[in-house]
Amino acid sequence: MISPIRPERVVSTLGRLLDDDAVVVADPGTPCPFFSAFYRNGKAGRQFITNRAHGALGYSAAAVLGAYYGRPGAKCVSVMGDGSFGFTVGEYETVMRKNLPITYVVFSNSVFGWIKAGQKSGFGERYYSVDFSRSDHAGIAAAYGLKTWRVEDPADLEGAMKAALEADGPTLVDVIAQPLQDANAPVSEWVA
Secondary structure (H helix, E strand, C coil): CCCCECHHHHHHHHHHHCCCCCEEEECCCCHHHHHHHHCCCCCCCCCEEECCCCCCCCHHHHHHHHHHHHCCCCCEEEEEEHHHHHHHCCHHHHHHHCCCCEEEEEEECCECHHHHHHHHHHCCCCCCCCECCCCCHHHHHHHHCCEEEEECCHHHHHHHHHHHHHCCCCEEEEEEECCHHHCCCCCCCCCC
8 A cells, every 4th residue: 555645646536537627626735736737527517626825725615616516518527636625615505405416526635835935945934823733624524514525535536436436415535645745746836
């Protein structure tokens, strides 16, 4: 087992499993640089939405609702870091009340990754207020009523993602992921 799971593996897995008309909404932090660089749309159009470099943590949890209502026939997926999850956890009440078939993917790495990566490269690894305790995101989402999976072993990732994407109603996959500051992220410069 190789753990934690690398963000590239999540992008690759979703790329294989999603149809060409699926909509992926990515938060800043871990999802943004990896999906912006490596996620490939099968056709032209608005299948990938992100607010890159604006730092609006939690954007994708709400924006994916708009994507769903804009394209109700397409599978809609929100990808976020665990910092973003904490900012907008209340959105799960809405998605449950409306019983929307949206899938959420959380990169769980217990860090505000983009900020920590900036502090690592720009401030000599002097970290301030970027690390936090790991939450059980699958458990929290399940308390709202979502079907959930927690994935620690990379070998289990594809099965959990496939099950979440095919399930009826709202789902969430909590991926124990590599911390962003330790990843080989496709960015030219970290800004903190």
